[in-house]
Amino acid sequence: MSVATSGGAPRARLRTSARNQLYGMVTAIVHGPINAEVGLLVNDRIVIDALVTNTSVEALGLHPGGTAVALIKSSFITLLDDVPGLRLSARNLIGGTIVAIIEGPVESEVVVDIGEETELAAVVTTQSLKDMGLAIGRTTLAAFKASHVILATEA
Amino acid sequence: MSVATSGGAPRARLRTSARNQLYGMVTAIVHGPINAEVGLLVNDRIVIDALVTNTSVEALGLHPGGTAVALIKSSFITLLDDVPGLRLSARNLIGGTIVAIIEGPVESEVVVDIGEETELAAVVTTQSLKDMGLAIGRTTLAAFKASHVILATEA
Amino acid sequence: MSVATSGGAPRARLRTSARNQLYGMVTAIVHGPINAEVGLLVNDRIVIDALVTNTSVEALGLHPGGTAVALIKSSFITLLDDVPGLRLSARNLIGGTIVAIIEGPVESEVVVDIGEETELAAVVTTQSLKDMGLAIGRTTLAAFKASHVILATEA
Numbered sequence: 021m022s023v024a025t026s027g028g029a030p031r032a033r034l035r036t037s038a039r040n041q042l043y044g045m046v047t048a049i050v051h052g053p054i055n056a057e058v059g060l061l062v063n064d065r066i067v068i069d070a071l072v073t074n075t076s077v078e079a080l081g082l083h084p085g086g087t088a089v090a091l092i093k094s095s096f097i098t099l100l101d102d103v104p105g106l107r108l109s110a111r112n113l114i115g116g117t118i119v120a121i122i123e124g125p126v127e128s129e130v131v132v133d134i135g136e137e138t139e140l141a142a143v144v145t146t147q148s149l150k151d152m153g154l155a156i157g158r159t160t161l162a163a164f165k166a167s168h169v170i171l172a173t174e175a
Numbered sequence: 176m177s178v179a180t181s182g183g184a185p186r187a188r189l190r191t192s193a194r195n196q197l198y199g200m201v202t203a204i205v206h207g208p209i210n211a212e213v214g215l216l217v218n219d220r221i222v223i224d225a226l227v228t229n230t231s232v233e234a235l236g237l238h239p240g241g242t243a244v245a246l247i248k249s250s251f252i253t254l255l256d257d258v259p260g261l262r263l264s265a266r267n268l269i270g271g272t273i274v275a276i277i278e279g280p281v282e283s284e285v286v287v288d289i290g291e292e293t294e295l296a297a298v299v300t301t302q303s304l305k306d307m308g309l310a311i312g313r314t315t316l317a318a319f320k321a322s323h324v325i326l327a328t329e330a
Numbered sequence: 331m332s333v334a335t336s337g338g339a340p341r342a343r344l345r346t347s348a349r350n351q352l353y354g355m356v357t358a359i360v361h362g363p364i365n366a367e368v369g370l371l372v373n374d375r376i377v378i379d380a381l382v383t384n385t386s387v388e389a390l391g392l393h394p395g396g397t398a399v400a401l402i403k404s405s406f407i408t409l410l411d412d413v414p415g416l417r418l419s420a421r422n423l424i425g426g427t428i429v430a431i432i433e434g435p436v437e438s439e440v441v442v443d444i445g446e447e448t449e450l451a452a453v454v455t456t457q458s459l460k461d462m463g464l465a466i467g468r469t470t471l472a473a474f475k476a477s478h479v480i481l482a483t484e485a
Contacts, residue, residue: 036231053277073296091246095475124362129209320478
């Protein structure tokens, strides 16, 4: 697959406030009565699961083999410690290393390096930052629900 | 404001699965240490309030008088009955009339006409649909948090 | 506190599509430059943490000792197994027992009894339902971010 190459042009044009934008190739689409579950292969390690309406699948012309970008707001990401036996209903769970923290009085931003020169930004409460002892260099898991992913394509 | 005119070209290019895309003019930006609150004037009746990171404000070049589009996933919208005295922390509250309902076994999509040829789609549980007695022709309020809005611009 | 009693009247009037509505008493408000973190004591076991804008705190007249209702859409809730060492950034984590499941082709609704005649509804993908082996009678943890909570009051 040539995601990196094919994504080149669109990347220059689409600009959103969603801190996290992951380009990938659509692998599978499972339709329900209202929503469809769309798999997006970002790289060898990462498949994003997105839940969008059937209307959107059609409007965007999504199809297996096509490209799309997953937009995920930083405030929709929950950080977790990776512990044995961890199981959760959030379909997307990506491991990485914390590389930056911007601490505010109420909310803080945590930037996680997830490999292949890709980062995920998560906004968590500063209280959680302290409770979890999050710090630069620590590993963490970034979790987000499929229903929180917006997909975009460009004509 | 020339939103309608200037938005013509971008509208054709940007395609996202966010069912709700409202074009507008940035009216004000209030910065905090991590996030900024951005006001977006959609029309005479509607101002969208969006909470995005400062990094995004800079990356998108957002400034008062500039244009942007607010993306809101249908699953982020809560529908409410308009009752006297109701006060809600969700910064965005838009009234309208239900014009379409697609009912699924678990979730249903409700389309609300909010005037000026604009519609908002909301996905709610089918249980809520029944509990609230939502039906075509009924008025309702669509509420969503500022922190759930993604802003987009195009280069 | 008389949440149950004081909540009686509002419960009858407030109707929203947010499946989860938890009445409580405001315990603490921590202000940041844009957002405030609001604690809501629902019962002896449960304190809800909500992140709303300062503007909303003022508009709703929120103050320690006052009452409010937390609205949480079922699609904002992630279910987790309770395992030793579990730590996550989501501020709200409520344990309970699964009492009902409505299974759809793509998404399913899981109803969790969290005690004191209160239930939380979560919408998860049917794939997650199967992967986690969620079933009636099993215990689970419902997690949601403070930034996903809408607060409401009534005059």
